[in-house]
Amino acid sequence: MDQYHEPLEDLEDSDRDIVRALMSLKEEVEAVNWYQQRASATDDAELADLLAHNRDEEIEHACMAIEWLRRNMPAWDEELNTYLFSEAPITELEELEEEGTEDSGKEENSEDLDIGNMS
Amino acid sequence: MNFLKRSLAPITDESWEEIDEQAREVLSNKLTGRKVVDVVEPKGWDYSAIPEGRLEIQEDSPEAVRYGVRKVTPLVETRKSFKLDIWELDNLSRGAEDVDLSALEDAAAEVARFEEGVIYNGLADAGIEGLMASAGSSVDLPDGKSGMLEGVSEAVTVFQDEAIEGPYTLLVDKDLWLSIATTSKGYPLKRQLEDLIGGSIVYSPKVDDPVLVSTRGGDIELVLGQDFSIGYEDHGNGKVKLFLTESFGFRVLEPAAIVKLAG
Numbered sequence: 429m430d431q432y433h434e435p436l437e438d439l440e441d442s443d444r445d446i447v448r449a450l451m452s453l454k455e456e457v458e459a460v461n462w463y464q465q466r467a468s469a470t471d472d473a474e475l476a477d478l479l480a481h482n483r484d485e486e487i488e489h490a491c492m493a494i495e496w497l498r499r500n501m502p503a504w505d506e507e508l509n510t511y512l513f514s515e516a517p518i519t520e521l522e523e524l525e526e527e528g529t530e531d532s533g534k535e536e537n538s539e540d541l542d543i544g545n546m547s
Numbered sequence: 548m549n550f551l552k553r554s555l556a557p558i559t560d561e562s563w564e565e566i567d568e569q570a571r572e573v574l575s576n577k578l579t580g581r582k583v584v585d586v587v588e589p590k591g592w593d594y595s596a597i598p599e600g601r602l603e604i605q606e607d608s609p610e611a612v613r614y615g616v617r618k619v620t621p622l623v624e625t626r627k628s629f630k631l632d633i634w635e636l637d638n639l640s641r642g643a644e645d646v647d648l649s650a651l652e653d654a655a656a657e658v659a660r661f662e663e664g665v666i667y668n669g670l671a672d673a674g675i676e677g678l679m680a681s682a683g684s685s686v687d688l689p690d691g692k693s694g695m696l697e698g699v700s701e702a703v704t705v706f707q708d709e710a711i712e713g714p715y716t717l718l719v720d721k722d723l724w725l726s727i728a729t730t731s732k733g734y735p736l737k738r739q740l741e742d743l744i745g746g747s748i749v750y751s752p753k754v755d756d757p758v759l760v761s762t763r764g765g766d767i768e769l770v771l772g773q774d775f776s777i778g779y780e781d782h783g784n785g786k787v788k789l790f791l792t793e794s795f796g797f798r799v800l801e802p803a804a805i806v807k808l809a810g
Contacts, residue, residue, distance in 0.1 A: 540776040541574065543578065544581075544771075546575065
């Protein structure tokens with residue numbers, strides 16, 4: 429149980445779940461790194477395709493872990509809202525967010541009334 | 548800042564929430580077309596036309612090179628302005644629960660009416676034919692209250708012959724809606740019709756003749772650019788001027804999914 433840095437009895441159940449999600453995310457990202465290198469290094473085209481496919485699967489798993497974290501750790505939600513799906517230079521996004529401007533390139537329909545499909 | 552310019556309005560976040568919520572309520576209540584057709588997710592304010600994937604070939608071209616023009620369905624952009632009293636809106640922050648938003652409610656009802664009109668009756672300027680005129684076939688609707696059951700049964704048969712699966716939605720005007728809702732000889736007529744079509748009966752003021760529509764999906768599309776949104780125009784003399792807007796296109800891909808019941 430080397431993922432814990434504090435005595436287990438000092439942690440709430442919710443903290444332990446967060447540790448589980450963070451460790452999963454870490455492992456998925458590590459796997460993405462490995463598959464990326466292997467896919468790039470092999471001379472066998474079929475193996476390269478297979479490894480790239482596996483790498484993309486790991487990216488999907490990593491994203492699922494991030495989404496869980498976003499739903500359970502408010503700071504993830506806030507930061508992902510600031511940085512994801514934007515177009516302005518990444519280092520300027522925080523400042524733009526603080527200014528309350530929306531030139532960060534996010535989709536303009538984010539402020540719609542979300543009537544959508546009513547069936 | 549986007550084209551809605553909401554951050555420039557002298558309105559608190561609380562007021563914006565209430566304005567959005569009230570508009571949402573009226574629109575959800577008035578829009579019926581969206582219950583019947585496929586609503587394609589908003590594609591953004593800069594989306595201008597739905598590509599049809601077809602070419603209109605210019606047969607009589609005097610040019611040495613033959614050419615065609617790509618066919619598209621342009622999006623319609625609507626805007627309805629309305630004014631609200633700033634002092635009255637501020638009362639929301641004071642805890643008032645009966646703030647007068649009637650101008651907003653009227654505007655929401657009008658934009659909803661417009662969308663309904665385009666879906667059902669078309670808009671020539673935009674090359675939109677509308678659901679009623681696009682009907683692939685028509686069946687007679689015999690007179691009298693039992694006529695409804697007969698007519699709808701025949702319409703369902705037409706669908707079956709054309710291999711158009713259900714469920715089906717029956718669109719009716721006010722008089723017919725009242726007649727269906729209040730006819731109860733043994734088993735209520737409304738329930739009999741719903742059992743027959745496997746779907747629901749929807750009333751819209753923009754429907755003239757009753758029409759049966761398959762809601763299996765993939766046949767009729769309302770394509771949204773910007774879904775209904777509220778933006779800021781200007782303010783002065785204690786009033787803030789806002790606007791309700793949306794952009795959309797409408798097309799019928801399979802006319803056989805619509806059967807008109809003509810009286």
